[in-house]
Amino acid sequence: MKQRKHIYVLATGGTIAGQAESGVATTGYRAGAVSVDALLSAVPELSELAEVSGEQVAAIDSKDMTEQIQWELVRRCRELLTAGGADGIVITHGTDTMEETAYFLSLLVDTEKPIVLTGAMRPATALSADGPLNLLDAVRVAASDVAGGMGVLVVMNNQIDGAHDVTKTHTMSVDTFRSPDSGALGRVNDGEVTFFRRPVHTPLPHSQSLPGEGASLPQVRILYGYGGDDGALVEAAVRSGARGIIYAGMGNGSLPQPVEQRLAAAVRQGIVAVRSSRGCGGSVTQAEASYEQAHILYSGTLNPQKARILLQLALLQGRDRSEIQELFLRY
Ligand SMILES: NC(=O)C[C@H](N)C(=O)O
Numbered sequence: 001m002k003q004r005k006h007i008y009v010l011a012t013g014g015t016i017a018g019q020a021e022s023g024v025a026t027t028g029y030r031a032g033a034v035s036v037d038a039l040l041s042a043v044p045e046l047s048e049l050a051e052v053s054g055e056q057v058a059a060i061d062s063k064d065m066t067e068q069i070q071w072e073l074v075r076r077c078r079e080l081l082t083a084g085g086a087d088g089i090v091i092t093h094g095t096d097t098m099e100e101t102a103y104f105l106s107l108l109v110d111t112e113k114p115i116v117l118t119g120a121m122r123p124a125t126a127l128s129a130d131g132p133l134n135l136l137d138a139v140r141v142a143a144s145d146v147a148g149g150m151g152v153l154v155v156m157n158n159q160i161d162g163a164h165d166v167t168k169t170h171t172m173s174v175d176t177f178r179s180p181d182s183g184a185l186g187r188v189n190d191g192e193v194t195f196f197r198r199p200v201h202t203p204l205p206h207s208q209s210l211p212g213e214g215a216s217l218p219q220v221r222i223l224y225g226y227g228g229d230d231g232a233l234v235e236a237a238v239r240s241g242a243r244g245i246i247y248a249g250m251g252n253g254s255l256p257q258p259v260e261q262r263l264a265a266a267v268r269q270g271i272v273a274v275r276s277s278r279g280c281g282g283s284v285t286q287a288e289a290s291y292e293q294a295h296i297l298y299s300g301t302l303n304p305q306k307a308r309i310l311l312q313l314a315l316l317q318g319r320d321r322s323e324i325q326e327l328f329l330r331y
Pocket residue numbers: 013014015016031060061062063093094095096097119120121122
């Protein structure tokens with residue numbers, strides 16, 4: 001007989017655990033108000049899929065996600081998936097920063113077992129709440145024999161996306177998560193888990209014991225680009241103690257001239273500056289020779305919020321500028 005799998009659900013809050021005044025309210029709710037036990041007991045069908053245990057790691061709106069909670073998730077995933085007897089992990093999480101936590105975990109937890117993040121766009125109390133089915137699908141994927149070695153996943157709205165690729169694209173729609181360049185990794189169709197391909201991205205080297213891990217991450221600021229930007233915020237970022245700046249430039253990470261000059265000056269002071277893009281999709285490449293001359297790096301396939309995470313971890317590891325550029329091309 002096939003052994004029943006043991007899936008742990010680590011809850012962090014979000015709209016999936018949101019409580020509103022009425023069934024028609026889809027905003028103005030308290031994110032994280034519903035406990036993990038209540039979330040699990042609202043979906044009795046979970047017990048048909050696996051042995052499911054719940055743990056409350058946090059109860060926040062994910063706009064307030066902290067690196068402390070993210071480190072705790074890393075620690076708990078490693079522990080449960082090695083010695084703790086978990087066959088897979090589901091993390092319930094607000095959608096606003098789900099892609100960031102998913103990417104952080106994907107760089108730091110080296111496992112063949114599934115780690116699946118899920119959430120909801122409508123609170124638990126809403127008519128047609130999407131959380132229960134998302135949770136069921138997430139547990140289905142985490143318990144599935146075909147999800148091993150697929151890296152950290154996001155399962156929402158019957159779709160499976162990879163942590164590196166996925167981004168939240170819509171403020172309200174339940175169909176908000178997309179992988180703009182690569183497309184979804186798979187789907188959960190009528191309860192059947194299907195993958196279309198394998199992701200290529202891996203955890204960072206030495207991810208199981210990163211020097212300084214658990215400590216505060218180096219300060220990296222994101223600046224949002226626009227036509228006419230005079231770059232004044234570059235200096236503000238430097239004054240605030242930033243060790244890195246991600247500039248969400250236009251198109252292929254284009255920098256208005258005053259921004260380029262100010263970033264070049266910041267680099268001369270030892271700051272690591274990286275061009276990313278405010279566009280939803282596409283890579284950022286070296287593009288201009290002047291960027292290279294100024295040692296301004298480029299984010300490759302990473303959007304600004306994920307580029308920030310990679311840069312923080314690279315700075316934590318004490319990597320130099322050329323090693324950091326290599327990381328942007330691989331992770
Ligand atoms: N749909 C959601 O989960 C949004 C919510 N603000 C959160 O990220 O916690």
